Amino acid sequence: MNSFWENEFVKIAAYFSVVVLCVIVFLAVFELVTKYKNWEEIKKGNLSVAMATGGKIFGIANVFRHSIMQHDSLLSLISWGVFGFILLLIGYFIYEFLTPGFKIDEEIQNDNRAVGFISLAISVGLSYVIGAGIS
Template identity: 70%
Template sequence: MEQFWQNEYIQIAAYYSVVVLFLVLSLAVFELVTKYDNWEEIKKGNMAVAMATGGKILGIANIFRYAILEHNSVLSMIGWGVYGFALLLCGYFIFEFLTPKFNVDQEIEKGNMAVGFISMVISIGLSFIIGSGI
């Protein structure tokens, strides 16, 4: 059985499957913490929401990229990926906290592309910092 898990094709399929599943789960978590319906807003053409959501997707994928590169097992990759996601989620709350003059979620829901863009860049930027620590 050990030889099965050492096959590169099996490892790639395992990493891929786990990351796609976790991406879906983490987007569900972000859906719970935002005050708007991400997919409904994207369906309406809200580019601010699309940019913010896209940044989260890229950020999560980037964190898992680092986790895959730096750790030898799927379980280790999952552990570090979950930790990285928790840090990214904290970054989301810090961004909301550090902007007391306006509500980030409300601005993104209204279609404020500047806030959506900054949210995207923060998610992507933090993912590089988090990933390098993993």
């Protein structure tokens, strides 16, 4: 059975499955903390929400990329991925806190593309910092 789990195709499929499941769960968490419904807004063509959501997806995937590169077990990979996600979530709240003049969620929901783009950049940028820490 050990040779089964050591097969590169099996490892990649396991990593892929775990990361996809985690991305779905983490996006559901982001959906809970934002005031808008991501997929409803994207369906309506809200580019700001699409950019912010895309940044979150990229950020989560990038954190898991570094986790996969540095850890051998699925449990370790998941643990570091969850830790990285928590840091991304904290970054989201810090971003909201540092902009007291307006509400990030409201601006993104109103399709303020500048705010959506900055949200994307923050998620991507923080994911590189978190990934470097994991590495």
